[in-house]
Amino acid sequence: MSMKKYVLVLGAALLMAGCGSSVKLDDVPVEDRSGASVGADSNAAGKNGVTSVDLDKSKSGVAPAGPRVVYFDYDSFVIKPEFQSVVEAHARHIKADKGRKVAIEGHTDERGGREYNLALGQKRAEAVRRAMVLLGAADSQVEAVSFGKEKPAAQGSDEAAWSKNRRAEISYR
């Protein structure tokens, strides 16, 4: 979020600079709502610098410390008791901050078809989403989505890799 405002401020400044009028950027007080003034970044290259935005590297919002992955058994969508605390911690966190949104990203192991695995991953994500809503998170705060088998956490074609890939990740957006 703060990144977005930062870009907007910078964008407005560049727009004005391009007007060709007598407005000097230095004379224009730019209200800084981002908490970090333009050029304060350690990578900034002076007043004419351009901050490049790489969507590949956009970060998710600040998540509470601690684990944010729930692992599942083969062909299962049941949240095991050892992961109950993970779900509870995140439900508590977003319940306390109604402005926060999270995506629950479901994943499967590599076996089977891509579309059917997408639907299986969705079931895992939906199980976690429902649990969080039952724990008091607002329905609108939690979206369940799936990556199927497209984004494995571990490479390999054995149970060691598969068990790390059958998962739902809680992702702050």
Next chain:
Amino acid sequence: MLKRSLLCLLAGLASLPAWAQFRVEVSGIGLTQLPIAIAPFRGDDVAPQKMGAIVQADLERSGQFRLIDASGSGLDENARPDMSPWRQKGADSLAAGSVTRLADGRYDVRFRLWDVVRGQDLGGQSYAVTVGDLRLAAHRIADFIYEKLTGDKGAFSTRIAYVTKAAQRYSLWVADADGENAQAALTSPEPIISPAWSPNGTQLAYVSFESRKPVVYVHDIASGRRRLVANFRGSNSAPAWSPDGRTLAVTLSRDGVSQIYGLDAAVGGEPRRLSQSSSIDTEPVYSPDGKNIYFVSDRGGNPQIYRMPASGGAAERVTFTGTYNISPSISQDGRWLAYISRVSGAFKLHVMDLASGNTNPITETSADESPSFAPNSRLIVYATKQQDREALMTTTLDGKLKARLAGQGGDIREPDWGPFQKQN
């Protein structure tokens, strides 16, 4: 059981790099093939594409032809060949032609086909094409020969779409039906799956994860213009076009569980729910007459293929053998269902005769995915793994002849065979 493997390379053509990928595997007895001799085209030695070799490869990959060596015959379309030596070689048909560079830089491609047994001229064609369309001209020649000799329409001048993954970049490609001449329609840092050709062959619908969730785009191939058609809460996937091109069936999880919905393909708009279950319903595909949708559901406890009216309603089960049957594809003639079935932990391409329900596994591989029929219903393209590498294969419906398609480096998957192209 006869099993042989041969490189589709004739002596003298080994210098063509693209051909090194192309492999044909013939297995099984009782494969009836028409013996044909395709002479190298006059001018092939200086043209940018070897026309005779492209035609040969197309015909061989179809499984319907056995190629008789015709190298060094020195024939072209104007020849009046003496048929007796060709009869002695066992050829029933003979084709020869030429490729000539024109003053304006285009190429003039001509050929003629003869019935060797009857000593009859079966006709020929000529094309004036740009260098970029030389391969297309060769595929059209193969279509002509195929149609003349088998009575079925050839599908060599069609296109396939597929996805590659290399160095964490995903690309959606549009290529000739032999896998050559690939052009990237889309490149993304996030996965792309499930490309589906529009019935008129101008657009692809697909699932992109570029917004960190699966959403469905429709992409105009010629202009590169993209439309986001399904971006509802949850996951959006598995696009399938109705045969009239008006409706896109998609899988949405907006109501909590993955179900099949219909969307107006032109404007998107409010989706209409077509399947009604509390289980997973996904992978819709229309029957060629547009009346039914085949899809995958685990409503019976494990994934099986079902059929329901295209407007929704009661579903009937189609697959009964095995506990994991997914990824249905229906041939354009409505006779065949290709799908993936798990057998002892291996995922294998199967073909069902829809009239009788008879089903056959047709591969020796164990990680088959995403079958798609050629528009003439005579070949299937599918993804699989060979020596731990992803590969695209074509196979005849009986599984007796398979060919590995040429393609980009890296992982290659998600093939979809496009419709017949309009000839102009």
